Amino acid sequence: QVQLVQSGAEVKKPGASVKVSCKASGYTFTDYDMHWVRQAPGQGFEWVGRIDNVGATTTYAQKFQGRVTVTRDSSTSTLYMELSSLKSDDTGLYYCARDWYGSYDHWGQGTLVTVSS
Amino acid sequence: DVVMTQSPLSLSVTLGQPASISCRSSQSLVYSDGNTYLNWFHQRPGQSPRRLIYRVSTRDSGVPDRFSGSASGSDFTLKISRVEAEDVGVYFCMQGTHWPYTFGQGTKLEIK
Numbered sequence: 001q002v003q004l005v006q007s008g009a010e011v012k013k014p015g016a017s018v019k020v021s022c023k024a025s026g027y028t029f030t031d032y033d034m035h036w037v038r039q040a041p042g043q044g045f046e047w048v049g050r051i052d053n054v055g056a057t058t059t060y061a062q063k064f065q066g067r068v069t070v071t072r073d074s075s076t077s078t079l080y081m082e083l084s085s086l087k088s089d090d091t092g093l094y095y096c097a098r099d100w101y102g103s104y105d106h107w108g109q110g111t112l113v114t115v116s117s
Numbered sequence: 118d119v120v121m122t123q124s125p126l127s128l129s130v131t132l133g134q135p136a137s138i139s140c141r142s143s144q145s146l147v148y149s150d151g152n153t154y155l156n157w158f159h160q161r162p163g164q165s166p167r168r169l170i171y172r173v174s175t176r177d178s179g180v181p182d183r184f185s186g187s188a189s190g191s192d193f194t195l196k197i198s199r200v201e202a203e204d205v206g207v208y209f210c211m212q213g214t215h216w217p218y219t220f221g222q223g224t225k226l227e228i229k
Contacts, residue, residue: 035218044209044220044221044222044223045166045209045211045220046220047217047218047219047220059216059217061217095165095166099213101152101154101171101213102148102152102154102156102171102212102213102214102218103154103156103168103171103172103211103213104156104158104166104168104211104213105168105171105177107165107166107167108165109165110165
């Protein structure tokens, strides 16, 4: 069965960087584009960025441009998101999600990133 | 960006009664291939979202048939024919037609 297992919670200081991972199993990793989505505390969902199935193309939300990098390693079937220059309003749950024709058919369990001095 | 406006933002329903959630898009969600990439998800407290419906009205495997999706132009509706206790949580729509994908604000469903 398809599983997306994310790395554990992180606590970072403002200005620092964080790298979150998402390990995929149960399917051919290179068959699907992958996305990152953020859910701020008590808020809705916000798209962060995506990477194509082979890691050739990335696209980022304008508000994260220059601060976020999404990569993937097909040898380990792992997706990564690195977010730099962290601010307090970057605090939230970050989810990886598998893209299937304009939809997310599988989600990771979420990684809580807390930015606090 | 496409704005997805959901209503109501909260819903209190008696067990066994129907529920309906609306989602309106700020522009057409019909893609050049003729498909409409409108999805509905359910998120229980402390859990990841689970997709219920994709392409407006196709239910995911294992989703009870009391859930249905429909559309009228840029207005989309998720209906639960008879609410059960396990249906509590937040429901949200998401469009996957235009970049970036965007989400409704979410509707919190509770049992009355």
